[in-house]
Amino acid sequence: MSSKAEKQQRSSGRGSVRANQSGGTEQAAVATQEQGNALAVSEREPQAELSKEEPEPRLEGPQTQSEESVEPEADVKPLFLSRAVLTGLADAVWTQEHDAVLEHFAQDPTESILTIFIDPCFGLKLELGMPVQTQKQLVYFIRQVPVPITPENFEATVQFGTVRGPYIPALLRLLSGVFAPQIFANTAWPESIRNHFASHLHRFLACLTDTRYKLEGHTVLYIPAEAMNMKPEVVVKDKELVQRLETSMIHWTRQIKEVLSAQETVETGDNLGPLEEIEFWRNRCMDLSGISKQLVKKGVKHIESILHLAKSSYLAPFVKLAQQIQDGSRQAQSNLTFLSILKEPYQELAFMKPKDISSKLPKLISLIRIIWVNSPHYNTRERLTSLFRKMSNEIIRLCCHAISLDRIFEGYVSSSKADLQGCIFCCHAWKDHYLQAVQMHTEFSSRGWVLDQTSIFAQVDAFVQRCKDLIEVCDCQYHFARWEDGKQGPLPCFFGAQGPQITRNLLEIEDIFHKNLQMLRAARGGILDVKNTSWHEDYNKFRAGMKDLEVMTQNLITSAFELVRDVEHGVLLLDTFHRLAAREAIKRTYDKKAVDLYMLFNSELSLVNRERNKKWPYLEPYMAQYSGQARWVHILRRRVDRVMTCLAGAHFLPHIGTGEESVHTYQQMVQAIDELVRKTFQEWTSTLDKDCIRRLDTPLLRISQEKAGMLDVNFDKYGSHLAPSLYFNSHLLASLFILLSLSYTTICLLSAFYFFFFLSLPTPHPVQWLTPVIPVLWEADRGGHLISAKNPTKISQAWWQKPIVSTREGEVRGSLEPGRQRLQ
Numbered sequence: 004m005s006s007k008a009e010k011q012q013r014s015s016g017r018g019s020v021r022a023n024q025s026g027g028t029e030q031a032a033v034a035t036q037e038q039g040n041a042l043a044v045s046e047r048e049p050q051a052e053l054s055k056e057e058p059e060p061r062l063e064g065p066q067t068q069s070e071e072s073v074e075p076e077a078d079v080k081p082l083f084l085s086r087a088v089l090t091g092l093a094d095a096v097w098t099q100e101h102d103a104v105l106e107h108f109a110q111d112p113t114e115s116i117l118t119i120f121i122d123p124c125f126g127l128k129l130e131l132g133m134p135v136q137t138q139k140q141l142v143y144f145i146r147q148v149p150v151p152i153t154p155e156n157f158e159a160t161v162q163f164g165t166v167r168g169p170y171i172p173a174l175l176r177l178l179s180g181v182f183a184p185q186i187f188a189n190t191a192w193p194e195s196i197r198n199h200f201a202s203h204l205h206r207f208l209a210c211l212t213d214t215r216y217k218l219e220g221h222t223v224l225y226i227p228a229e230a231m232n233m234k235p236e237v238v239v240k241d242k243e244l245v246q247r248l249e250t251s252m253i254h255w256t257r258q259i260k261e262v263l264s265a266q267e268t269v270e271t272g273d274n275l276g277p278l279e280e281i282e283f284w285r286n287r288c289m290d291l292s293g294i295s296k297q298l299v300k301k302g303v304k305h306i307e308s309i310l311h312l313a314k315s316s317y318l319a320p321f322v323k324l325a326q327q328i329q330d331g332s333r334q335a336q337s338n339l340t341f342l343s344i345l346k347e348p349y350q351e352l353a354f355m356k357p358k359d360i361s362s363k364l365p366k367l368i369s370l371i372r373i374i375w376v377n378s379p380h381y382n383t384r385e386r387l388t389s390l391f392r393k394m395s396n397e398i399i400r401l402c403c404h405a406i407s408l409d410r411i412f413e414g415y416v417s418s419s420k421a422d423l424q425g426c427i428f429c430c431h432a433w434k435d436h437y438l439q440a441v442q443m444h445t446e447f448s449s450r451g452w453v454l455d456q457t458s459i460f461a462q463v464d465a466f467v468q469r470c471k472d473l474i475e476v477c478d479c480q481y482h483f484a485r486w487e488d489g490k491q492g493p494l495p496c497f498f499g500a501q502g503p504q505i506t507r508n509l510l511e512i513e514d515i516f517h518k519n520l521q522m523l524r525a526a527r528g529g530i531l532d533v534k535n536t537s538w539h540e541d542y543n544k545f546r547a548g549m550k551d552l553e554v555m556t557q558n559l560i561t562s563a564f565e566l567v568r569d570v571e572h573g574v575l576l577l578d579t580f581h582r583l584a585a586r587e588a589i590k591r592t593y594d595k596k597a598v599d600l601y602m603l604f605n606s607e608l609s610l611v612n613r614e615r616n617k618k619w620p621y622l623e624p625y626m627a628q629y630s631g632q633a634r635w636v637h638i639l640r641r642r643v644d645r646v647m648t649c650l651a652g653a654h655f656l657p658h659i660g661t662g663e664e665s666v667h668t669y670q671q672m673v674q675a676i677d678e679l680v681r682k683t684f685q686e687w688t689s690t691l692d693k694d695c696i697r698r699l700d701t702p703l704l705r706i707s708q709e710k711a712g713m714l715d716v717n718f719d720k721y722g723s724h725l726a727p728s729l730y731f732n733s734h735l736l737a738s739l740f741i742l743l744s745l746s747y748t749t750i751c752l753l754s755a756f757y758f759f760f761f762l763s764l765p766t767p768h769p770v771q772w773l774t775p776v777i778p779v780l781w782e783a784d785r786g787g788h789l790i791s792a793k794n795p796t797k798i799s800q801a802w803w804q805k806p807i808v809s810t811r812e813g814e815v816r817g818s819l820e821p822g823r824q825r826l827q
Contacts, residue, residue: 095127104129112149226302259324276397284339291332341378358425361432402426414486465533483516495579519548553588573600581655629687
């Protein structure tokens with residue numbers, strides 16, 4: 004009968020526990036069961052003697068069942084499922100996998116815990132242990148004795164329950180609502196054990212209460228319920244109870260001290276902004292107001308009266324701190340009122356770009372000065388310096404949001420540099436506006452500006468330097484990898500036999516650069532975090548790699564210029580490497596090669612000058628004296644003009660002294676050439692007859708009076724001296740070079756034909772009509788009979804029967820008909 008009654012008592016006790024359990028996860032389950040075990044042990048102590056006289060048969064049950072090889076699955080599964088209280092369990096699908104897990108837990112004594120929960124992704128789950136991820140609800144079964152679980156020993160071996168919600172609030176509700184009232188009301192325990200256990204339970208509940216409400220940003224005093232229904236005169240006589248109440252008051256004192264000293268923590272916060280400062284004072288005001296309300300509660304006053312009668316030494320410090328709480332509450336309310344004027348302006352900054360923030364800064368500084376001048380509590384040097392420092396933190400935070408590290412390292416050089424430069428401009432503007440406010444305040448206010456400027460702008464200066472480092476990273480991508488704005492520029496093409504090798508070297512430099520860039524991207528910590536000291540080490544490694552690439556690039560430029568023999572090719576190479584000239588080390592090599600380029604130009608000028616200074620220049624036999632000399636000088640000028648035009652179009656060439664000297668030498672040479680041409684022209688005109696213009700009226704050809712059908716040359720002998728010069732001054736010089744190789748008679752005849760058809764034919768290329776005549780004239784000239792009875796019609800046939808373009812034969816014949824009529 005005793006064992007049956009004991010079993011009913013345990014069942015009813017566990018049933019009441021299951022009915023009141025709620026909240027928590029695995030920590031709550033373990034802690035709850037440990038407290039429950041202790042309670043169950045204490046309740047069974049009066050029946051210890053009966054247990055000795057009548058041994059429990061249920062411990063022999065598992066051995067008997069194992070000896071008879073009875074399978075417990077069919078009986079154990081309903082025991083587990085009937086005690087599993089879980090939302091959605093009725094609709095869940097139970098599978099063979101769940102049966103296998105449940106059977107393994109029941110049969111394996113080494114498995115200590117089984118949890119059942121519904122995963123939002125995988126549905127019903129049974130795990131031998133606690134779930135890895137936090138669950139809203141779970142059912143736990145804890146094995147207390149390492150034996151297989153059977154229907155006979157289930158109640159004695161398994162502890163179970165349901166946990167819902169966050170684990171700390173669930174544990175606090177369980178202890179405060181279920182276990183603590185039973186423990187404090189239990190009078191069956193020995194006095195020493197009861198006092199010791201109650202003291203530790205009070206400490207645990209005090210810490211648990213403090214932790215639970217600190218998660219929400221509040222401070223709640225734990226009020227022991229042990230002496231609430233007792234008069235102070237009675238409680239004073241119980242020294243152990245008074246000590247436990249003093250322990251609670253000591254904990255209250257520690258909590259209040261933490262609240263009062265919390266302002267020092269927020270003032271030294273490095274990453275907080277003005278909005279966080281406003282939120283802190285709002286929470287502080289609510290927290291202090293809440294503590295003030297708790298201090299006047301009946302339970303706190305009751306404990307104060309008890310400790311007052313007991314003359315406790317802990318009461319006076321607590322009363323003093325309670326008064327400070329009242330003062331701190333009024334101070335927090337005042338500070339919140341003044342700081343609230345900053346809320347809207349700072350909220351506007353959150354939607355602005357860094358380059359647009361500058362216009363809002365003077366107003367913000369003026370608002371801070373208003374707080375400084377009018378606030379009775381927030382006007383100290385430390386708090387104002389902290390507020391300006393938080394303003395610097397806010398500007399840095401806004402700039403960090405505008406910077407995309409992914410775009411920087413993915414090659415968006417132009418846009419990323421614009422964002423970084425906008426952040427630098429914003430930081431400089433913030434510092435400039437601050438210094439202007441300091442100057443105006445010092446000039447017009449009787450109160451000195453005593454804030455710590457170094458502390459305010461220390462992180463701003465560090466952030467500006469970090470932005471400059473990232474700009475250098477962007478420049479390196481542009482210089483060594485041809486990245487511009489998310490796309491790589493075209494690979495330059497190098498001339499000569501070494502061109503492919505130079506291209507391979509350039510690609511090798513790009514590969515090395517990308518490796519260094521990826522190492523920098525994988526740097527430890529936040530790149531934009533100015534407190535990340537590891538950035539300096541990683542960035543220094545990156546810069547060392549860039550110096551090696553600069554040396555490789557200098558060697559590449561030097562090897563590329565080894566095959567340069569003229570200015571045009573040198574200009575092409577300098578244009579290719581121009582983007583690298585922005586780097587100081589490469590710029591020295593670049594400038595040196597520019598000097599070498601101008602030296603090539605000087606060499607060209609020297610050669611031309613040497614040719615120009617020849618007393619008797621070499622002329623072809625068919626060239627006239629004056630026009631040939633002028634043409635020769637003109638060719639020399641075109642030679643230097645071509646080079647100078649190439650240099651003048653090279654806008655990327657550096658401005659150096661050697662280049663200016665070369666340009667000055669060129670200008671002097673051009674002036675000398677022009678002067679020589681004018682002198683030659685004057686000498687030629689001095690040899691002309693004054694009436695030479697009238698000689699142009701004389702016809703060049705005439706119909707022979709002696710031989711019918713023949714032509715006679717009527718070319719003036721004086722004009723023969725002028726003809727070559729006329730040809731060289733014409734835009735048809737290229738075709739007439741062929742004619743100049745013929746004899747004098749042929750030249751005279753062709754000259755007549757040229758001028759005749761030039762004046763009569765409406766065509767932009769009249770010299771082309773001489774092309775079919777040249778072979779006939781050449782043949783006639785070699786035979787010595789240009790115009791004779793043997794070839795009276797060869798010339799006319801050449802003109803009328805050999806058009807330049809066969810498809811325009813009819814048009815050509817029509818155009819030549821007027822000239823033929825004139826000759827007749």
